[in-house]
Amino acid sequence: MPVELGVPSSTDGAAVHALIAACPPLDTNSMYCNLLQCSHFAGTSAIARDAEGVLGFVSGYRPPAQPDVLFVWQVAVAPRGRGQRLAGRLIEDILGRPECRRVRFIETTITADNEASWALFRSIARRGNAELHHAPHFERDEHFLGSHATEHLVRIGPFPTDSGDSNA
Ligand SMILES: CC(C)(COP(=O)(O)OP(=O)(O)OC[C@H]1O[C@@H](n2cnc3c(N)ncnc32)[C@H](O)[C@@H]1OP(=O)(O)O)[C@@H](O)C(=O)NCCC(=O)NCCS
Structure with missing residues (x-):
C-alpha cells in the first residue's frame, strides 16, 4: 500500500495518541485531546497511513482571532x-484545502534544541x-513555572492568497 495522506477521522484518535508517544520530544496529550484533533479540528489536521498503520500526523487549527493563520500544534x-x-x-496537504484559502501565515512554537523541527519549518x-x-513566546519560568523549556513562536509568511496578493 502506498503512503496515503488525508483528513483524519475520530477513529484515528487512539492510533495518533500512540504515534505521539513514540515520537519524543513531543509532549503527549490525553487521548481525548487527540480525539478532538481528529474530529473538531480534522479539517486543519492531516494524517498519513501505510500498510502498517498511521505513519504521520499534523495537528493544526486556525486561532479564532487570526483567521489568516494556520497554527501547527x-x-x-x-x-x-x-x-x-x-x-x-502533510502541512502542504492542509494548506491546499478550502478551509485554508485565507491562510497567509503559518505559526508554530519550537524549543531551541529541536533541530529537526527548526529544519522542517x-x-x-x-x-x-x-x-x-521567531521570538520567545511561552517562557520557561513565566509560563511553565520552570518545568518546560521556552517555546519560541515561529511565524512564516505571508504566503500569496488565491488572488495572488502577498503583501503583509
Ligand atoms: C520533525 C519530524 C516531524 C520531521 O519529519 P520528516 O517527515 O522526516 O521531515 P521532512 O522529511 O519533511 O523534512 C523537512 C525538512 O527538515 C529536515 N529535517 C528533518 N529531520 C531533520 C533532522 N533530524 N535534522 C536535521 N534536519 C532535518 C529535512 O532535511 C528537510 O529539509 P530540506 O527540505 O531542506 O531537505 C520528525 O523527525 C519527527 O516526528 N520528530 C519527532 C517529533 C518532533 O520533534 N516533531 C516536531 C515538533 S512539532
Missing part, C-alpha cells in the same frame, strides 16, 4: 517514515519563498 512522523518529506507534505519557509521570524 504538533508534527509527528514515525521513525520508519522520516526523511521522505512526509512532514512537509525553515524548509517550509524556503519552499514558499516566505520570511520566517
